[in-house]
Amino acid sequence: MHRKQIRLNAFDMNCVGHIQHGLWTHPRDRSASYNTLGYWQNLARIAERGLFDGIFLADIVGVYDVYKDSAAPSIIDAVQIPVNDPLLLVPAMAAVTRHVGFGVTCNLTYEQPYLLARRMSTLDHLTNGRIGWNIVTGYLDSAARGMGRAAQPDHDDRYDVADEYLELAYKLWEGSWEDDAVLRDKDNRVYARPEKIHRIRHHGRHYQLDAIHLSEPSPQRTPVLYQAGASTRGRRFAATHAECIFVNAANKPLVTSIVADIRAQAAAQGRDPADILMFAGRTVVVGRTHAEAEAKFRDYQAHASAEGGLAHFSSSIGVDLSRYELDEPIRHDKNNANNSALEAITSRSKEPWTVRRIINEMGLGGRQKPFVGSAEEVADDMIAWVEETGIDGFNLSRTVTPECLEDFVELVVPILQERGVYKRDYAEGTLREKLFGPGRARLAASHPAARQRRQGRDQAVAGVLADAVT
Numbered sequence: 001m002h003r004k005q006i007r008l009n010a011f012d013m014n015c016v017g018h019i020q021h022g023l024w025t026h027p028r029d030r031s032a033s034y035n036t037l038g039y040w041q042n043l044a045r046i047a048e049r050g051l052f053d054g055i056f057l058a059d060i061v062g063v064y065d066v067y068k069d070s071a072a073p074s075i076i077d078a079v080q081i082p083v084n085d086p087l088l089l090v091p092a093m094a095a096v097t098r099h100v101g102f103g104v105t106c107n108l109t110y111e112q113p114y115l116l117a118r119r120m121s122t123l124d125h126l127t128n129g130r131i132g133w134n135i136v137t138g139y140l141d142s143a144a145r146g147m148g149r150a151a152q153p154d155h156d157d158r159y160d161v162a163d164e165y166l167e168l169a170y171k172l173w174e175g176s177w178e179d180d181a182v183l184r185d186k187d188n189r190v191y192a193r194p195e196k197i198h199r200i201r202h203h204g205r206h207y208q209l210d211a212i213h214l215s216e217p218s219p220q221r222t223p224v225l226y227q228a229g230a231s232t233r234g235r236r237f238a239a240t241h242a243e244c245i246f247v248n249a250a251n252k253p254l255v256t257s258i259v260a261d262i263r264a265q266a267a268a269q270g271r272d273p274a275d276i277l278m279f280a281g282r283t284v285v286v287g288r289t290h291a292e293a294e295a296k297f298r299d300y301q302a303h304a305s306a307e308g309g310l311a312h313f314s315s316s317i318g319v320d321l322s323r324y325e326l327d328e329p330i331r332h333d334k335n336n337a338n339n340s341a342l343e344a345i346t347s348r349s350k351e352p353w354t355v356r357r358i359i360n361e362m363g364l365g366g367r368q369k370p371f372v373g374s375a376e377e378v379a380d381d382m383i384a385w386v387e388e389t390g391i392d393g394f395n396l397s398r399t400v401t402p403e404c405l406e407d408f409v410e411l412v413v414p415i416l417q418e419r420g421v422y423k424r425d426y427a428e429g430t431l432r433e434k435l436f437g438p439g440r441a442r443l444a445a446s447h448p449a450a451r452q453r454r455q456g457r458d459q460a461v462a463g464v465l466a467d468a469v470t
């Protein structure tokens, strides 16, 4: 019987402390080398050895300063600060790999589509079609202040802006250059044909543009689109645009309901639900035996930082947890940070959460409690999650790095392969083809990006060619 294949991303960030905090102090941890090329190239090689579908890079463009009303706790524990640009890592990692994809987080709130679209196209060229974009709008007022604004836009408004942003990006990626615009004809001295390149004129509520896309067509044109917002508005946005969705919910029933809801919304919009892959966040501590894994976990735990975890979580939910007594229930005061994360511990939770419960649940200084077990136990747990919730795979957070990824590749991947749920080789083609099958280098016809394509439309619509650059 053919079993559903599990998809895997290595979840990381161009910084020292990502999800599990304090572990940079472990003697074997190398995350303080995050500012060297060799560190990232090594990581990319390990991920490709383990046939990972992608390296998924998070990003923020502010600092976590809600806890104790100060950035100091984050700075002391290196909680996503310092943080370097994630996109610039991609060419270095792509140069030493052939297959692994790159899902890179870029916040659209502070950058015009015209420039971001070119950067993505450039990386799609340089990686030969292995680039993906994790679309985020941010959740930090500190980022807004860095960009000269008093505060970030309201939660739901950010998604409205993002809808228009994507419409415009699709026009640039899909509609500006026709497939046969580039000739590279040396004999006739014609690199590209102006009549096949179209000026995009966009006059929207939030963006104005009158230009052609600056890059020639890349293998995938539109990068593979990732998204991670799980609020009501966030899910609607995901159902419209996303191809890969990152779900971070604590238990199977919640994940099951999010997966079903987003797939149903996508279907209602005319998209094939199979065109959306869902990834659950996961942290794993694995050993050759259960006892070895437990011992490793205790060793890691001795280096974890609950203070760092609270600094991170306070900014995520927009609530200063230092203002709460250890056993005081956390209230749901609506704000502009990560609404779904706050709802999960207040209005959507049967029992209200307290700071003590958050610390107890942390495990390794982060809000994602690790699964600790032998390779068989880890594999069985992952398979159960896929079978019971409808997810397609996992974004694996790092603990002590890079040994956590090495351990996973060495111990868990062979078991997943034996169980028939994990590939033994990469498929050829772009990231989108690897994820969705041969012939799928470009977005499906039912995706809103496809509406911006020129092919077949210029012939039908008289006058459109007036847009051509002649």
Ligand SMILES: Cc1cc2nc3c(=O)[nH]c(=O)nc-3n(C[C@H](O)[C@H](O)[C@H](O)COP(=O)(O)O)c2cc1C
Residues within 6 Å of the ligand: 057, 058, 059, 060, 105, 107, 135, 136, 137, 138, 139, 228, 229, 230, 231, 232, 233, 234, 235, 246, 247, 248, 281, 337, 338, 339, 340, 341
């Ligand atoms: C698993 C996960 C990963 C995320 N990664 C990032 C990130 O790297 N950068 C960022 O600015 N926001 C990130 N977000 C935040 C979301 O993009 C979104 O802004 C946030 O979840 C609030 O939207 P929501 O209320 O619709 O969930 C992430 C969210 C989740 C659940």
